[in-house]
Amino acid sequence: MGIVLKQSLNNTVVTYLGFAIGAVNTLFLYTNFMTPEHYGLVQVVLSVAAVLMPVLAFGVPNALVKFYSGFASKTQQESFLTMMLLLPLLFILPVALLSHFANAAIGAFLSNRNPIVEDYVWHIFFIGMAMAYFEVFYAWARVRMKSVFGNFLKELFCRLGQSLLLLLLYFDIIGMDLFILGLVGFYLLRTLVMKWYAFALHMPRITFSLPKNWREVLRYSALIILGGSTAIVLMEVDKVMLNHFLDLENVAYYAVAGFMATSIAVPSRAMHQITYPMTANYLNNHAVGALRQLYQKSSLTLFIVAGLLFLLIVLNINDLYQLLPAGYAGGVMIVFWLGLAKVYDALLGNNNSILYNSRYYRSILFFGAFLAVLAIGFNLWLIPRYGINGAAIASFLAYFIYNSLKLYYVRRVFGLSPFTGETLKVTALLLIVGVLFYTFNFSFHPLVNILLKSALIIAIYLGVLYRFKISEDVHGLLSKFLKR
16 A cells, blocks of 8 residues: 555645635635526536546546556557547547537527526536546646646646636626637646647557457447446436526535535545556456455545545535525535535445456446436436425435446355454444544634634544554554654
């Protein structure tokens, strides 16, 4: 876990800096500098682009990581890299033509409830395309165990761009149309910078001879679209469907609550940047013992961190909402359900990496596609009944079913489980701390209350972890910190 912990910590620092900027944007700038309707519009544009992204990427980021280490010949490797660069165009070009000739029909579909969305079909396409090729070049760097700069671009670049655009909007230097055009520009620029970095690590030699296993690569890339689409649909479909059933301001309210819950997933995203290529390497070399250790340690570490973040958010939620404009204060249950889903997701460790890099990826991808349809069904059922809370419950149910089945599948096929005795200890610790602080409140300013209560929760939680050495990695990290 040495290289995993080192790069994961670097990525976590970068990711949390991005989260901090995102928090300022989401909880202060967007809520105060932009109307809820316009903020909802921005969320719909970004969410639809995110749903489009895995289709345009054609599974290339995952294929790059899975197959790259399997090529012994430099010639074959260059053929493979050329194929990876050109493959996304198989979907990007047809979708571009469709966006041109069916622009009015697509706009009418997206603006069924909210007409303002109709004029942004091309904006959605360009952001989706930029997201797709960014992930291709990011994977290009990750296979060389260089993930920190790409993570910096992924987590910080566009958020800083949004901060700048929001300030320009606030001072009436730009309007909403220019704001969204600027957003498109930042996503395109981020992709170009990532391309420069990836090619600085390894400049490809363009060759039009296909690698020997090109059929296998193509099949995997096509099927991985289902897996990538499943993950994105589970994350973004709620906001897309809220746009069809409710007014745009509800998308804004949901996005703020969802952002709070999403912070729980930050450590997972940081660690996965490095565990994904390591998992592929272990599978390619049949290193079952190393894979089991990585599975269990990644699960325990992420569960410890995600559980703590869940407690900090849920136990401070009322004070958090007192810091926001009144219209945003109805998202307590959204935070709870989405946060619980993120904790369960963290508990699975590098489960996704094992599935997507193994020879069993086909069945789980088709199964994941079915569950994406199930998520849409849950939203169709629950949003009309319960509004934005229904969307949160739908997302939780989809995540719970999806993750439970992935957990079962890895156990059955590989004989691997992420759970150990320490998992039960952490669960008990989370429940005890949650019960202790559920009704414990200070009566100061909300910000002071959050700081004091969080400090107590962190001290007790980390103190117990350190005293009883529940996790070797966490205990070692705390020991180094205390020695300093």
